[in-house]
Amino acid sequence: MSECVRAIMNLIRNERQRYMKLYIVRQGDKMELMFRQLLVEDRTTEGSVSYVDFLCHLHKEIRTLLS
Secondary structure (H helix, E strand, C coil), rough: CCCHHHHHHHHHHHHHHCCCCCCCCCCCHHHHHHHHCCCCCCCCCCCCCHHHHHHHHHHHHHHHCCE
């Protein structure tokens, strides 16, 4: 693990009496799949579309331009 990451971890731990256990998941690690399953897309209440909906709209627009 890089010295920079260790320094950040130590800084956080030194500033607080209590802190949650910190996991560093590298791309390709066994823990990556579990980490990805825990990710949740934020929902907005302001009428904006989700990222997936935005990509679908963008794809539709591109297909329209190409045809």
